[in-house]
Amino acid sequence: xxxxxxxxxMNRTVGEVALxxxxxxxxxxxxxxxxxxxxxxxxxxxxxxxxxxxxxxxxNPRWRFSATAGRTPLARLLRHLRTLDRLGEPFAVGxxxxxxHARPFLHPRVRLLAPPETFSxxxxxxxxxxxxxxxxxxxxxxxxxxxxxxxxxxxxxxxAAVDALDEYATVRNVNVLALADWLAHRTAGLAEARAAExxxxxxxxxxxxxxxxxxxxxxxxxxxxxxxxxAVEWSRMPAGVxxxxxxxxxxxxx
Amino acid sequence: xxxxxxxxxxxxxxxxWTIRALEDEGFPILLCGRGALDYQGEYTGSVDIDxxxxxxxxxxxxxxxxxxxxxxxxxGMGAEGVVRYLVRGGRPVDVLDVSSVHPRLFDLLRKRCSVxxxxxxxxxxxxxxxxxxxVLAVMIGLRGFAARKRDPMGxxxxxxxxxxxxxxxxxVATLLGTLxxxxxxxxxLRPPRDRR
Numbered sequence: 001x002x003x004x005x006x007x008x009x010m011n012r013t014v015g016e017v018a019l020x021x022x023x024x025x026x027x028x029x030x031x032x033x034x035x036x037x038x039x040x041x042x043x044x045x046x047x048x049x050x051x052x053x054x055x056x057x058x059x060n061p062r063w064r065f066s067a068t069a070g071r072t073p074l075a076r077l078l079r080h081l082r083t084l085d086r087l088g089e090p091f092a093v094g095x096x097x098x099x100x101h102a103r104p105f106l107h108p109r110v111r112l113l114a115p116p117e118t119f120s121x122x123x124x125x126x127x128x129x130x131x132x133x134x135x136x137x138x139x140x141x142x143x144x145x146x147x148x149x150x151x152x153x154x155x156x157x158x159x160a161a162v163d164a165l166d167e168y169a170t171v172r173n174v175n176v177l178a179l180a181d182w183l184a185h186r187t188a189g190l191a192e193a194r195a196a197e198x199x200x201x202x203x204x205x206x207x208x209x210x211x212x213x214x215x216x217x218x219x220x221x222x223x224x225x226x227x228x229x230x231a232v233e234w235s236r237m238p239a240g241v242x243x244x245x246x247x248x249x250x251x252x253x254x
Numbered sequence: 255x256x257x258x259x260x261x262x263x264x265x266x267x268x269x270x271w272t273i274r275a276l277e278d279e280g281f282p283i284l285l286c287g288r289g290a291l292d293y294q295g296e297y298t299g300s301v302d303i304d305x306x307x308x309x310x311x312x313x314x315x316x317x318x319x320x321x322x323x324x325x326x327x328x329x330g331m332g333a334e335g336v337v338r339y340l341v342r343g344g345r346p347v348d349v350l351d352v353s354s355v356h357p358r359l360f361d362l363l364r365k366r367c368s369v370x371x372x373x374x375x376x377x378x379x380x381x382x383x384x385x386x387x388x389v390l391a392v393m394i395g396l397r398g399f400a401a402r403k404r405d406p407m408g409x410x411x412x413x414x415x416x417x418x419x420x421x422x423x424x425x426v427a428t429l430l431g432t433l434x435x436x437x438x439x440x441x442x443l444r445p446p447r448d449r450r
Binding site: 096103104105106107108131132133171172173222225226234236237240242245246248249 | 293301
């Protein structure tokens with residue numbers, strides 16, 4: 001299935017997109033009209049061609065997520081992301097959506113991961129600061145895996161552990177480190193190559209095995225201890241709360 | 255007693271239901287913890303809901319015990335001064351008592367650092383502000399269940415990392431002063447190994 005974002009970059013016709021989706025052009029056009037940043041533009045008529053020129057998938061140059069987010073930015077962002085996922089767009093969500101692997105929590109920065117081919121479009125459309133919520137776009141590594149949770153492509157557990165560690169380096173929310181701790185204990189050894197790529201292998205190993213000493217560490221022992229305490233507290237809570245339940249708090253704001 | 259909670263409920267439903275169960279018996283409550291701040295424009299990372307009971311904590315617990323007997327709630331693992339209820343077996347709502355921390359703490363929070371927020375079927379509920387969160391967390395770190403933790407003020411520091419720029423620190427100092435905390439509160443926040 002062809003990527004919608006890539007189709008925008010390549011300025012493909014609706015017919016080409018329809019073909020890749022295995023639907024008719026009208027059905028494809030209907031789906032595309034549901035994507036707020038897509039405009040179906042009539043290209044220039046080819047010399048010697050007959051009939052109306054094919055409609056092309058183009059980017060609405062004025063659309064920015066920040067301008068349309070309203071009072072419930074997280075809820076709106078998730079709605080857009082679910083639409084893109086349903087259309088088969090390759091991307092992944094990181095912290096805080098990856099907290100669904102443990103106990104869901106909100107966090108002031110949402111990490112989206114986009115493949116290199118469409119990274120610039122993602123960044124242009126979605127990277128923003130909306131009041132107390134920031135959306136950041138990072139590169140999605142080629143071999144990253146995702147699992148679909150609550151209609152979103154969430155980084156799978158080993159990748160999510162490294163993503164959480166990476167995020168903790170920017171915003172020191174202990175829940176994020178607790179998430180990394182939770183995941184590191186359950187996925188020991190599965191993400192070390194990725195952690196090494198971003199210089200976090202020492203921290204990941206320390207979270208997976210608290211007795212470990214030596215190696216390059218960014219985290220302090222106190223931070224690791226506190227994060228582990230929080231993860232243990234979570235383990236005493238029943239699972240089953242969905243991330244979407246927390247997003248409902250945006251609607252209650254006075 | 256109020257009606258049983260809905261069968262397929264969310265954390266929000268569980269919060270509203272527990273508040274209604276307590277208010278039905280006349281217990282004044284305050285929404286506190288990070289969850290309270292998430293309702294005021296923050297994204298702080300609460301995984302549960304915390305409710306502060308103003309008077310007669312034992313009475314409030316006995317009210318909820320009746321719902322537990324009816325099968326609406328399970329008892330989870332709490333801490334000193336905290337009873338965790340799992341509404342319909344799964345949604346965690348913590349009920350907190352701070353009377354032993356300071357007898358005037360609840361009233362101070364309610365009168366000077368809380369705001370009303372609309373909470374669905376529970377109507378308008380008062381929730382602690384950012385300053386109220388800091389006052390409560392400092393007091394629990396000084397005299398509550400967190401005082402016995404390795405880093406009693408860890409939660410306050412984390413909170414300030416997340417939303418400190420939107421906290422009126424002078425107001426927190428004033429409020430803590432009225433509760434008898436004389437030391438500058440930011441001194442209290444130093445990590446254990448940094449303290450003299």
